[in-house]
Amino acid sequence: MVGVYGNLPYSRIETAHTGTIIYPTGGKYGPRIQDDMQLVLLHSGEMTIEIDGNEHMIPAGSAVVLKPGHEEMFTFSSRGETWHRWISIHMGKLTASELNPYEALPLFQPISEELNRITDIMLSLQLNHPSNSEVLRSLGMSALLLYISEVTRTREQEDMxxxxxxxxxxxxxxxxxxxxxxxxxxxxxxxxxxxxxxxxxxxxxxxxxxxxxxxxxxxxxxxxxxxxxxxxxxxxxxxxxxxxxxxxxxxxxxxxxxxxxxxxxxxxxxx
Incomplete structure (x- = not known):
């Protein structure tokens, strides 16, 4: 599975960073044009993402992959706080041939323990490392590759x-x-x-x-x-x-x- 996406070169990664936030009840964010490859880890609450006019309800416990060039609007739970973390990988402008394979990825899948650990490590390391450091860029790309490698396993888990x-x-x-x-x-x-x-x-x-x-x-x-x-x-x-x-x-x-x-x-x- 990973090899299919090998046309997104590590050398093109300019920065990688992570963050964490709790949105209050009924919070909103956007609209915005997505600039990065981004993973969003929705830990609690609810989140609806409108992508290019199409709404997607994301359940708690899901990791979401967002791709550059799409217009996005986020609406959070009306029944309580929503907590999510994210990893953003900035690569500048990518060609259509570089992005096309990623459009076939599922929008979301369950958060794995391994993806949680990478996010933990990045949150800790970025206190002392700039977003363009090799260590953060490597971890950002590892998180994306991990998401990709888990697609098949996640589908099997959900079916079985x-x-x-x-x-x-x-x-x-x-x-x-x-x-x-x-x-x-x-x-x-x-x-x-x-x-x-x-x-x-x-x-x-x-x-x-x-x-x-x-x-x-x-x-x-x-x-x-x-x-x-x-x-x-x-x-x-x-x-x-x-x-x-x-x-x-x-x-x-x-x-x-x-x-x-x-x-x-x-x-x-x-x-």
Missing amino acids: HPSIQLAKNFIHSTFHEELDLSVLASKAGVSPEHLIRLFRNHDRTTPIKYLWRYRVLKALEFLTHTGLTITEISLRCGFKSSFHFARTVKQHTGQTPTEVRQSSWRGNKAE
């Missing part, structure tokens, strides 16, 4: 195992509640043992590890983009206590919640 997506959608909407394996399996319509096998086979993780990973991602968003206290964030994201929150964030990021927040503030001031 809709229970995975049911479980993930339920996690994305109720991550702040007390959840366990039996509840997730019930919502997915399979036994707990079967759900574990599905996650291990297709995502190389377990349903509970996926849940805690998602809670950490959401908590990091609150830490870096809101003034909520650590106690408030821990409660909003389903942690048992502030101590449990701090320990879990440290395990996943190597930093305490306070250090994460301080790093974000330093990065914002530097910009």
Whole structure:
């Protein structure tokens, strides 16, 4: 699958950067003309994208690929906040022959753990590396190639195992509640043992590890983009206590919640 798209040369990448934002209820963005190859990771809420006059409803838990030259308008959930992250790869003006193969890619597919990790790494590294650095350009291209390589696997997953997506959608909407394996399996319509096998086979993780990973991602968003206290964030994201929150964030990021927040503030001031 990747080889089909090899005509988009790495040497043409000028910059790559990533970002994260929470839109308020009923938020809108655009219209705009897309300049970059861009991946948008919709973690929670809802998003409708109007592309060249055609509306597309994007469910939470989806990664979206956007291509240059299209007019876009974004409308976010009317029922609550919407959180997404993105990776943009700027290559200047691309020819029709370079872009045509990418038009055949599906507009969106489920976010993989690997794509989440690349986004995490880019968010961390861009505090100290410019957007035209080789490390960020390489990671940006890797994220795009990863999206492409997962297209076939994602289609197979959706055809064979809709229970995975049911479980993930339920996690994305109720991550702040007390959840366990039996509840997730019930919502997915399979036994707990079967759900574990599905996650291990297709995502190389377990349903509970996926849940805690998602809670950490959401908590990091609150830490870096809101003034909520650590106690408030821990409660909003389903942690048992502030101590449990701090320990879990440290395990996943190597930093305490306070250090994460301080790093974000330093990065914002530097910009």
